[in-house]
Amino acid sequence: MFVKIEPRPEPSRVMKYCSPLIAAVLMLISGLVIFTILGKDPAQAFHAFFIEPIHDLYGIGELFIKAAPLMLIGTGLAVGFRANIWNIGAEGQMALGAIFGGYIAIIFHGSSSHFILPMMILAGAIGGILWAAIPALLKTVFNANEILVSLMLNYVALLLLELLVHGPLRDPNGYGFPQSVLFSDSAMLPVLIEGTRLHLGVLISIIGVGVGWVFLEKSFTGYQLQVAGLAQKAATYAGFDYKKLIWIGMLAGGLAAGIAGVLEIAGPIGQLLPSISPGYGYAAIIVAFVGRLHPGGIFLSSLLMALLYLGGESGQMNLDLPSAVTGIFQGLLLFYLLAADFLINYRLRLTVRRGETE
């Protein structure tokens, strides 16, 4: 008996939107097995992993703090992904945003002007856009693969940040340790709810997702991106300027990541560090796909991803679960999503003999 893979003539549209849910449910079932193997009471483990982290206001604040950069970057990336423009460089674009925004905070250190924060955000947006412009330029002029270029630029950007924090942007009174001065209050995003760390940046990120929704779903350019993603040739015949779409797709990701970088340093971090992101730029790619490249879905999937991170810590603290469980859950989620998508687009058929259906 052999298994033959063949494309389904008409993949179900309903299932397409259900597949993240299917993936999440399968992830939870696998979690049940894992917890049992680890010798933990599954009910207790699920409580520790998924309920405990968000059982109070502070926890919910943490969830949104963690989700904010994911949803913002995820939405920005979705703009490109919809048109098959693969910006894998959000991590680096985020670092550039932090460098540009952080530079403003450092040169105006001590000033109490209200213009510092808006200037930081603007500078961060420019930084992210400039970094994303490099792969966009190389793609449109030389047809260089944007995946490789944007990915490799991440390493350049992270090293650049490290270099600056070790050198020119280092706190002169910090005993030579690689970190900048702590920003003045004027360069920090205000906390919205007392007793939590929920800061203005979270609101800005949610607004960013809203803007992304309007752009993707309601604008003509959003429609062009979608068409280009489904059938690039058709889009070109229809007179859409694909090069323009490449620019828009790449720069939207850079813009979002740059702003997210500033929001991180002006929010929970409060200074420039050699590393300002625990991999949000990469995690946002998963978030974008789990969210079906739709801003509403991305909003929800960013919350799920954030909960997995928080759950990992809570599991360690309350049940001595190993920290690797978080990584396992994230991997399972993506695995099941890809598997579900695959089975939505293809079907397996058992054949008795090789070549029977040839």
Place this chain on the structure above:
Amino acid sequence: MIAKKHVFSIAILAACVLGLVLSASAAEKLKVGFVYISPIGDAGWTYQHNLGRLALEKNLGDKVETKYIEKVPEGPEAERVIRNLAKSGYDLIFTTSFGYMNPTLKVAKMFPRKYFEHCTGYKTAKNVGTYMCRYYQGRYLAGIIAGKMTKSNTLGYVAAFPIPEVIRGINAYTLGARSVNPAIKVKVIWVNSWFDPGKEREASEALIAQGADVITHHTDSTAPVLTAEEKGVYAIAYHSDMSKYGPKAQLTAVTHNYGKFYTKVAQSVLDHTWKPEAVWSGIKEGSIKLTPINPVVPKGVVALVEKTTKGIADGTFKPFHGPIKNQNGKLIVAAGKSLTDKDLLGMNYYVEGVQGSIPK
């Protein structure tokens, strides 16, 4: 039916009382939390901190209860983890990476009745103390061994980041080696990572190719020792004993030992005598030790190391004593003087004998 209800409520009452008693006896225990930067693994920085935690548990028995959270990134993540520990009833929290400094201070402000100890930082507060080891003392001793054992007079050093702590180690190692062999040159390769086995291996190979026949490292993996073993050169391990990864290669290991310190701090909290201090302990306090020296090292060298160790322990010998020249041959410390702790903390230059320049 009524009787049944009655029994039931008595049972509940009894359970409540039992719960109270249990929680009261639990409250007497000092709950100690540890925040680790990496998984514990088999060797390295976090592994040594965890050994310290286990020693604390062993020494104080049921007076303490410990918990660790591993793989906590520096920055905002750390703040949440430290806060959650404080909120869940941990009274004494050790944060064991430099990047936890500001998060620790922020959380300490929110929990004025809890005690915090931050490793390798320089900011203390009413309820925040700091601690680190005089790693450089062990480095100087290891340098003596390396200086005697090298045939090429070239030592290789795989280093993580150009911060004072690492530079201090390089300089102490160089001074130790040159104290027995003035022809020593130390070559440094920066890998810009605390833990990257691949890069550490490449750096070690490059150093060996450049003629180094003793390799040491200020990074977290066992790769340099493994590489030295494969290539048939010597190695000085750091953080942990790595003799099982390089039984022939490892001449000795400079190990970090926090058990005594953790026990002392926890005891002081139990005794209500805790004070915020900046503790910098070394050979004398048993925080820095060399593992048993490889039998290939001649007895005379071992005796010299033992003598120097005694000198450091009783304070009659200081690794950074004059005359010390910097890389360009300029005298920095005159004969008869030695560097103060403040000078050591801000060290940002190489001493004579180190090749290359500190990345800016």
